[in-house]
Amino acid sequence: MNVPKLMVIGTSEPFSQGVADYAIALAQRMRCEILAIHLSDTPLRLTVPLPSLSDAQFTTLALDAGVSLSHRTQTGPMKRCLPMLCKTIKRLSLIVADAGLCVEQRHIHPTIPVVEFCTDFKPKPEGAHMTPTKEAKKRDGIVFKTVVTGIMSVSLYAILFMNVETVMLWFTKGGGYAALPILTALLFSLVHGAFTGNIWSLLGVDAKTSPSSTVKPVTTDEGKAKPFFLRFNVMKPKVNV
Amino acid sequence: MPETLQFIDLNVISVTFLFIVGFIGGLVSGFIGSGGAFVLTPGMMSLGVPGTIAVASNMCHKFPKALVGAYKRYKYGQVDIKLGLIMSVSATAGVQVGIRLQHLILDKWGQAGSNLYVSVAFVTILTFIGGFVFRDALKSKNNTGEPKTAALAKRLQAIELPPMIQFKRANLRISLWFTIPVGFATGLLAATIAVGGFIGVPGMIYALGATSFVASATELVVAFAMGFGGSVNWAIHGMVDIRLTLIILAGSLLGVQLGAIGTTYVKEHTIKLVMSSIMLIVAVSRGFALPTYLVQLEVISLNPSITSLCDKISFASMCFALSLGAVIILGSMWKAKRSERKAVAQNNA
Numbered sequence: 001m002n003v004p005k006l007m008v009i010g011t012s013e014p015f016s017q018g019v020a021d022y023a024i025a026l027a028q029r030m031r032c033e034i035l036a037i038h039l040s041d042t043p044l045r046l047t048v049p050l051p052s053l054s055d056a057q058f059t060t061l062a063l064d065a066g067v068s069l070s071h072r073t074q075t076g077p078m079k080r081c082l083p084m085l086c087k088t089i090k091r092l093s094l095i096v097a098d099a100g101l102c103v104e105q106r107h108i109h110p111t112i113p114v115v116e117f118c119t120d121f122k123p124k125p126e127g128a129h130m131t132p133t134k135e136a137k138k139r140d141g142i143v144f145k146t147v148v149t150g151i152m153s154v155s156l157y158a159i160l161f162m163n164v165e166t167v168m169l170w171f172t173k174g175g176g177y178a179a180l181p182i183l184t185a186l187l188f189s190l191v192h193g194a195f196t197g198n199i200w201s202l203l204g205v206d207a208k209t210s211p212s213s214t215v216k217p218v219t220t221d222e223g224k225a226k227p228f229f230l231r232f233n234v235m236k237p238k239v240n241v
Numbered sequence: 242m243p244e245t246l247q248f249i250d251l252n253v254i255s256v257t258f259l260f261i262v263g264f265i266g267g268l269v270s271g272f273i274g275s276g277g278a279f280v281l282t283p284g285m286m287s288l289g290v291p292g293t294i295a296v297a298s299n300m301c302h303k304f305p306k307a308l309v310g311a312y313k314r315y316k317y318g319q320v321d322i323k324l325g326l327i328m329s330v331s332a333t334a335g336v337q338v339g340i341r342l343q344h345l346i347l348d349k350w351g352q353a354g355s356n357l358y359v360s361v362a363f364v365t366i367l368t369f370i371g372g373f374v375f376r377d378a379l380k381s382k383n384n385t386g387e388p389k390t391a392a393l394a395k396r397l398q399a400i401e402l403p404p405m406i407q408f409k410r411a412n413l414r415i416s417l418w419f420t421i422p423v424g425f426a427t428g429l430l431a432a433t434i435a436v437g438g439f440i441g442v443p444g445m446i447y448a449l450g451a452t453s454f455v456a457s458a459t460e461l462v463v464a465f466a467m468g469f470g471g472s473v474n475w476a477i478h479g480m481v482d483i484r485l486t487l488i489i490l491a492g493s494l495l496g497v498q499l500g501a502i503g504t505t506y507v508k509e510h511t512i513k514l515v516m517s518s519i520m521l522i523v524a525v526s527r528g529f530a531l532p533t534y535l536v537q538l539e540v541i542s543l544n545p546s547i548t549s550l551c552d553k554i555s556f557a558s559m560c561f562a563l564s565l566g567a568v569i570i571l572g573s574m575w576k577a578k579r580s581e582r583k584a585v586a587q588n589n590a
Contacts, residue, residue, distance in 0.1 A: 160487065167483060168248060174479030181301055181481040182472060188487055189305030189494060196495045197313070200502065207317055207505040208577070 003068070004091045006032040009082075010098035012040045012073075014052040019098045019117040020061060026115075027067045032093055034062055034069040039081055039101075086112060146202050149195035156191055160184075248294065248482050255288050256488055262563075263302070263492030269566040270493070271310045271500020273516040274460030275438020277493065278303060279523060280563050282435060283556060285485060296435070297475035298485040304468030306493045311461035313501035319454045321410035324445070325462025327417065328424035332437065332463050333470055335428020343432065353537035360534060362433050363527035370443050371520030377447075378513035394450030411451040411459070423448055424463070431467050438464065439520055446513075453512040454504055503570045506577035515569050522562035529555035 008015065008023045015036065027034050036058060053061070055071050062069035074081045078101075086092060095114045160167055171181045200206070249255070262284050266277020278299055285295035314320050347355045381389075390398075394413075402416035423444035431437030438460045445456035475481055504512065529551045535541045536548055 157487065157491070161484070164484060171481065171483045172248075172479040174477055177479075178473060178476035181476050181483045181486070182469075184483060185301050185305045185472070185486055185490065186308075188490055189309055192491060193305075193309040193312075193494050193498075197498050199495070200498055205499065205502060207502050208581070 002091055004030065004032045004093040005035050005089055006030065006094045006096065007085065007089065007092055008034060008036045008096045008098065009101060010036070010038055011101065012038050014054055015058055016099055016117070017051040017053050019096060020053055020058050022115075022117060023096045024062050024065045024067055026094065026096065027062070028065055030093060032067075034067055035089065036069060036071045037081075037085065038071070038073045039078055040073055040075045142198060142201050146195065146198035149191060149198055153188075153192045153195040156188060248484075249289050251484060251488075258284070258288070259485065259488045260492040262560075263489035264496040265492075265563050265567045266489075267306055267310075267493030267496025267498075268500040268503075268570060269496075269515070269519065269563060270306060270461070270464075271313070271497035272457070272503050272570050273438070273500075273512055273519070273566070274442050274457035275436050275464060277563065278435040280559050281489060283559065287556065290482070290485065293475075293480050294482050294485075297472075297478075297480035298482045299435070299489070300468055300475060301472040301481045301483070301486040302489045302493060304465050304472055305490060306497050307461045307464035307468055309494055310497040310501055311458065311465060313498050314458035314461065314504065317458075317501070317505055318410065319458035319504065320462060321408050321451070321455055321459045322462060323406070324408045324411050324420070324449075324451070324455075325459045326466070327406070327420055328427065328441070328445075328459075329463050329466035331421045331424030332428035332431070332441070332467050335425040335430075335437075336432045336467055336471065337428075338425075339429040339432025342429075350538070353534050357531070357534035357538060359434055360527045360530050362430075364524050364531070366430065366434075367439060367520040367524035367527070370439060371517045371524060373447075373517075374443055374513050375517035375521060378510045378517055381510040381513065390450045391447040393447055397448060398450055408451075411445075411449070411455045413450045415449055420449065427460075427463055428467060437467060439516075442516060453509045457504070457512055457516075458501075500570060503574045507573045511569070511573050515566050518569065519562045519566045522558055522565065526555045526558035526562065529558065 006023060006027045008019060010016075010019070023034055023036075026032070036055065059069050059071070074085065092112055095112055097114060097116045099117050101116070170177060171184070262281060263277075266281055270277050281299045281302075282292075282295045285298065286292055290298070311320055311325075315322070343355060343358075346358050350357075390413075394415075397419050398413060398415045400416060400419075402418055404417050405414060406417050406420075407414045423441065426444060427437035427441035429437075430440045438457075441460045441463055442453075442456045445451040445459060446453060449456075451459065472481070532541070532543055532551050533548045536543050
């Protein structure tokens with residue numbers, strides 16, 4: 001039967017108790033099947049260790065709640081696995097990502113909502129929601145890229161202007177030499193364009209994306225662990241069209 | 242290359258001037274899809290760069306800038322590549338016709354006549370279109386709902402004249418025959434006043450029915466195509482001063498990306514407001530340049546000090562037009578960022 005699916009994605013480690021409870025509660029409400037996927041090639045969870053449960057326990061819990069559940073392990077990096085899963089799984093209604101996984105919107109089909117399950121930190125006022133460690137890593141990445149492209153850009157300008165007489169001699173010859181200024185302009189635009197783009201990112205000047213909003217967690221049975229914080233992130237790649 | 246063509250010596254002041262003007266021009270380009278060229282060319286000429294080299298170097302910086310701007314706005318989902326490429330074909334034809342027309346006028350009435358033709362074109366077209374867009378921007382400022390398709394565009398879209406083309410990103414379906422005059426006029430104006438977008442962007446909005454965001458973003462694709470073709474032409478004649486091109490590019494690539502980011506912070510009417518304000522001020526600016534050409538053609542006679550003053554006012558008002566555009570863009574971004582931070586702070590409280 002073509003039942004809607006709710007995909008829970010986690011690392012190679014067991015799923016956290018909280019995400020299992022939440023996924024089961026959602027699946028009950030939405031009358032979905034759960035497809036629990038372990039992505040074997042993801043970085044280890046960077047959040048505080050959470051109470052977790054084995055696949056068998058997860059299955060038992062789901063069956064007790066009247067929700068059908070199947071497990072799968074997917075080998076490969078997230079950026080390759082997620083788009084493939086979104087394409088191949090029919091009637092995929094929702095994705096729930098276990099704590100510590102940073103799901104990037106470009107890996108998901110734009111019409112499939114993603115819930116990132118987080119329990120131990122405050123939400124950032126704007127932008128993507130990540131663990132502090134991942135946020136620092138992302139910033140380091142931008143700094144690195146800015147420095148590298150900056151060095152390349154400055155080097156190109158330096159090389160050109162230190163040899164300006166030779167350059168002007170060849171670049172103004174005309175005829176077939178027309179390729180020289182054209183290709184030079186293109187090369188500089190690629191390198192310097194990347195540099196300037198990184199500068200704006202480093203300064204925190206980025207395009208405005210759709211806002212994220214906090215959602216109260218769905219209550220499960222009494223006595224079970226509740227998430228302290230849950231962020232519902234609607235992936236909307238297009239802005240101002 | 243003729244011996245008379247000299248490439249200027251660069252100093253700190255001229256480099257700084259070109260960088261800043263490049264940045265502001267890029268900022269406006271990234272935001273409204275065109276602009277900057279009309280200040281850069283006279284700006285370079287004011288540094289002593291011969292006219293043809295100024296035009297050639299400007300054009301050689303325009304196409305890579307348009308490429309970077311188009312790519313940035315493509316990532317935001319604003320560029321309709323199909324529409325841009327289709328319009329580029331007719332725009333290229335328009336550029337060729339524009340160039341031939343310029344040569345004709347140049348042969349018949351000389352340089353002064355050619356300059357007069359360019360200035361009259363500036364004043365009439367920019368006043369008419371700029372006024373129309375400005376009025377529409379003020380009207381749509383008060384609209385809270387979705388932006389409405391222009392009445393002319395609705396009528397044209399309803400006409401089933403094969404081949405009908407669906408433009409996904411622009412979210413419109415229209416006959417190819419109606420895109421041709423818009424593209425052609427863009428190329429013609431680009432060849433005449435160096436800024437085709439002043440017809441291209443309003444044409445896409447009011448004749449074809451695209452939103453301001455899509456029109457201004459797609460115009461960058463057309464600008465790339467026209468700029469690339471023109472640059473190759475000038476480079477074959479050895480007219481490109483690569484130093485000027487790269488200095489302007491250093492500033493404009495910084496500005497064009499900021500302008501593109503700015504479009505995600507503003508409402509549709511802001512783009513129309515910025516574009517129309519710049520167009521109207523530039524129209525006034527070119528109006529001040531008319532007396533000089535009329536004197537040269539011996540149609541009127543004026544004291545040289547008056548014509549000199551008019552030229553200074555003309556140049557200053559062109560710079561003002563660009564600066565005003567930059568102020569509106571940066572101001573809108575800053576306002577939007579501030580309200581966003583306020584809203585988030587309130588949510589967290």
